[in-house]
Amino acid sequence: MTHPVAPFPAPPFPAQRLRRLRRTPALRDLVAETRLSAADFIWPLFVTDVPGADVEIASMPGVKRHRIDGIVRAAEEAATLGIPAICLFPYTDPKLKTLGCEEAWNPENLTNRAIRAVKAAVPEVAVMTDVALDPYNLNGHDGLVKDGVILNDESVHALTRMALVQAESGADILGPSDMMDGRIGAMRQALERAGHKDVAILSYAAKYASAFYGPFRDAVGASGLLTGDKKTYQMNPANRAEALRLVARDLSEGADMVMVKPGMPYLDICREVKDRFDAPTFAYQVSGEYAMLMGAIRQGWVKEDVILESLMAFRRAGCDGILTYFAPVAARALG
Ligand code: PBG
Numbered sequence: 001m002t003h004p005v006a007p008f009p010a011p012p013f014p015a016q017r018l019r020r021l022r023r024t025p026a027l028r029d030l031v032a033e034t035r036l037s038a039a040d041f042i043w044p045l046f047v048t049d050v051p052g053a054d055v056e057i058a059s060m061p062g063v064k065r066h067r068i069d070g071i072v073r074a075a076e077e078a079a080t081l082g083i084p085a086i087c088l089f090p091y092t093d094p095k096l097k098t099l100g101c102e103e104a105w106n107p108e109n110l111t112n113r114a115i116r117a118v119k120a121a122v123p124e125v126a127v128m129t130d131v132a133l134d135p136y137n138l139n140g141h142d143g144l145v146k147d148g149v150i151l152n153d154e155s156v157h158a159l160t161r162m163a164l165v166q167a168e169s170g171a172d173i174l175g176p177s178d179m180m181d182g183r184i185g186a187m188r189q190a191l192e193r194a195g196h197k198d199v200a201i202l203s204y205a206a207k208y209a210s211a212f213y214g215p216f217r218d219a220v221g222a223s224g225l226l227t228g229d230k231k232t233y234q235m236n237p238a239n240r241a242e243a244l245r246l247v248a249r250d251l252s253e254g255a256d257m258v259m260v261k262p263g264m265p266y267l268d269i270c271r272e273v274k275d276r277f278d279a280p281t282f283a284y285q286v287s288g289e290y291a292m293l294m295g296a297i298r299q300g301w302v303k304e305d306v307i308l309e310s311l312m313a314f315r316r317a318g319c320d321g322i323l324t325y326f327a328p329v330a331a332r333a334l335g
Contacts, residue, residue, distance in 0.1 A: 043327035140226030188254030206243035209234035212288030274318030
């Protein structure tokens, strides 16, 4: 809950000198109100088996797509660094993309193979998935499209099939990022029925239609495909009350954790979600945020310190954790 300012009048200067507690690192540490650690991070990773695609993403300097063995090595690195979870995003062979998105629930698709490989090699690292159709969709949308319209209920049916196969493959956390109505309830019910009672759902509850996702779409190979925009399902950046309604709805349908996305331009929403619901709350520091910070760092325009500062801001805004491409770099910097 929001903490009220002390009810008594602040002592006047010089009785109060707020700089006293900023004088040394020890004193500053002692009174730090927020802590940041590797345990707060979920590390998003891009997986591919397309020959030649396991390279750095031009719009995300320092981030590359990995083959499945590279994902396993990254998961081992996460374990060594104390990062509790990774999140998998597939760069699918363009030949496997269809309008029906059938590859999304193929037990042998990239994501499902990667989940099994990671869980076999590094079972202690939690594996999160993305539940959305865009990596498999010929038109780059997160749902099924008919006559230019994104179909809600048909998409929920497809997404539920996809989620079940991911759970079957060993995913610890499902991350529905599609923004269809009713998907959390449908997935939760299907998981219960199939005996996957303990698979967690981290709902992308307040996900805005944002231009900050651009580099991600390059990373998963959806950039050139997208027809139109995602504004009929992702949120209007102008809205705040709607974000709270979405979070309330997803928690009531069985989400265990909720997310606000993008991160830094939406810190007000993070704070309000945490204060109102007190549920495990995450922010996604998305690809465009990473690209802006990394681009400026590489140019020498800002110091690398912006990384930890930006991550601390999420903790200060009430987030329990952050999905961030900086996870390994930040974990190392935090020692
Ligand atoms: C797609 C999805 C997106 C991201 C995560 N899942 C992009 C989109 O909605 O177009 C964005 C992540 C990022 O930008 O880092 N379902």
